Amino acid sequence: MNLRLSNRLDAILKEGWNTLEHHRESILSAWLDKCEELEDKxxxxxxxxxxxIExxxxxxGHPISDIAEWLATxxxxxxKRNGKLSPxxxxxxxxxxxxxxxxAIQSGDVMDFRVHQAIQYVFLKLHESVTAPDCAEFDLEQFLEQTVxxxxxxxxxxxxxxxxxDGGFIVAKWYGSVADALIDNTVCGETIFALCERILCHMDVSETRLIPLPWGDDLLLVCTEGEDRFVIPFLLHALEQFHVAQKVSxxxxEQQLWKDAVLLFDQWIMRAKTLHQAIEYISTGFVAYLPFxxxxxxxxxxxxxxxxxxxxYQLDNHEIKSIHEHIDHLPFIKQYIQRLQLLGRQMTNVPPIYVRHAEQGLPMKYVQQFQLESIVIAPMYAPSENRLIGAAILDCxxxxAFQLSNGLYTAVMKFGQSAGEILAKCSGGRPELVQPTPHLSPREIEVLKLVAEGASTYEAAKRLHLSEYTVRDYVSAILQKMNAKNRTEAIVKAIRDGII
Incomplete structure (x- = not known):
């Protein structure tokens, strides 16, 4: 499976359009109200x-099946209506x-950030569509039509x-002036020679030459009335120039796609106000905006x-938090970190690591525990502090198993950089995330909240309908999990990490 960034971004665009259609009446009413307001003024x-609006x-009512065609339409x-407007x-x-x-959508109690972000993405692509300068699409069919x-x-x-x-050949499409007898009939042959013979039966062959021309995954058949020693070199050169322009396009x-993905991801994680939120948003964002x-x-x-x-995210959170490994047990990651250290402050972009077979890079116990096949390791590196903060391990x-497209590889790298910066910002000046956020049970969080509000053990027990001994046990467990010496230190850590 070859992962492509366009798959996830197209899904976000379609989600935004579907939301707009679902709220069509209220949106249209809001637009017309705005229009009347401007007309009055x-x-x-x-x-x-x-x-x-028209x-x-x-x-x-037109569902999006082909994004490019939808935007072109x-x-x-x-x-037709506003062509004279400046960008x-x-x-x-x-x-x-x-x-x-x-x-209009918010008035209908739709407050979800990602829903509004999907709508924003729709308008971004529409804006690009109507303000971008005219540029020719590099399409082989269009090129052949223009050539003939x-x-x-x-x-x-x-x-x-x-x-x-059965391994033979058939004409899939004609370009140019072709005899009606050829267009109206299915033309095929067991070999190229047999196919050409059938075609020539319907033509004046006195000055005609049929020349097979392989090009990439296509096989072209060129009918010329001139000398092929002039036509074919020119046509091959034209096709080569077309191919180069197509690759540039x-x-x-691809560059625009990964830039779109990074923009959406950055908007998502920048909402984080605590370290706990930053960790959660980064984990969900890697999956929400990339095809993992x-x-x-x-x-x-x-x-x-x-x-x-x-x-x-989409894994057992308790199992992930229980993992603690020395890099000596991860030789290829150790080598990677050593290479980064040699670069020193020269680093800006830290590339991800693609591992086709997870057992070649990770301990077998984790490969079996999480049923890993192909993985991507995205280093979370903060260039502003020249610091490797951690990494995200991603899979499908x-x-x-999967492979990465070039655009997706770049996006993963940029995501890791953004994640590193937000973690550095939310870490409260600490040089390292020396302890993971403790995993407290819902009941332990309830007890901690009451303690933070100033409740005594007796008051907390009464409000939670528990015995004082049970509440004391919860408090002891909380202090142990949070590595806190007393209740005050536990409360401070919990507020800092966004637990309460």
Whole structure:
């Protein structure tokens, strides 16, 4: 399985659009109210806003199956009505519509951050679509159509061939001026020679040449009336230039995708006000914005040269927190850390580690316990402090192998950098996360909250309908888990780490 970042981001975009459609009536009402308000004030934005509402409304009821086509359709509808707007004016109009949409949905008691973020992502992509300069899509079919339509090339037509189930060849698509007898019939042959013979039976062959031309995964058949020693080198050169431009376009799109993912992840984790929240948001964010299913967060102590579990998302949290390993038991991670130490302050981006088979890098007991196959280790490194804080271990579920695309690899690296910075910020100036957040039971948290409010053992027991001896046992367990000398120290640590 080849993981691609586009899969998760497309899902977020579709979630946002589905939410907008679900609240269509209230959103449309809010937009029209805003439009009437501007019209009453004779504001210049009133008319463009009404046209924008029409463009947007033309998309209602159209589920997103192909993201690129959906955005292209919206752009065409926008340009029909508001094509004369400058990019800045388009930004203002779309911003008004987005703000009104958020308000309308919030009035319906939808407060979930990720829902509103998905809506924000929809408007971000729509904004990019209508304000981006025109650029040609690098599509092979379009390229072939343009090639055969040129009056300066002696090419009559080009056929795109496909393999049949029995290993033969069949014409999948024609480009250019082709005889009706060829278009109306299925043209196939056991070999390229046999296919060409069948085609030539329907043509004037006096000046015609049929030239097979392999290109990537495609096989083209070029019909030319000129000398192939001139046509084929030119066509090969044109295809090569097309291929280079296509690769640049794909790379540009991949860069935009990982930048989108990092933006969404940063928004998600920056809400953290405590270390406990930061750890939880980072763990969930790695799964919410990247195409992974499970995340285990670990802290690293350079003093003790060991790592310990902080949090497990879609994993048994207690099992993750119970892990404490010296890096001598993790040879390839030890080597990786040693390489980082040699770089010193030259580090800005710390690349992740992709492990195709987990047993090649992790102790077998963990591989078996969590049914690991392929994993990615994302170092959480804070460049501002030149400090490796820990790592996130990511996978796609039990016994699931996968590969990484280039864009996803970059996104994982950037996520790790953002995670490192937020952990450094929330660690309260501590040089290391020397102790994981203790795992307190719901009842222990209740007892701790009452103690923090100033309740005595007797008062806490009465309010919880427990005996004083039971409450004392809970308090003792809390002090032991939190490594606190007394109740006051336990309360301070609990508030600092966001437990209470």
């Amino acid at each position: 004779q504001h210049a934005a009133a008319h463009p806003l009404r046209l924008a 463009a947007f409304s033309s998309q209602w 919206f752009r065409r509808e926008w340009e 800045n004016q388009s930004t203002v109009i779309l911003s008004m519509m987005e703000n009104a949409a958020h308000e 339509s040129s009056k300066q090339l002696p090419i009559t037509w080009i056929a795109q061939l496909a393999r049949t189930a 794909i790379r540009t799109k 299913e499970r995340c285990a967060l670990f802290a690293y102590s350079s003093i003790h040269e060991s790592g310990f579990g902080l949090y497990g 579920g039990p016994k699931t």
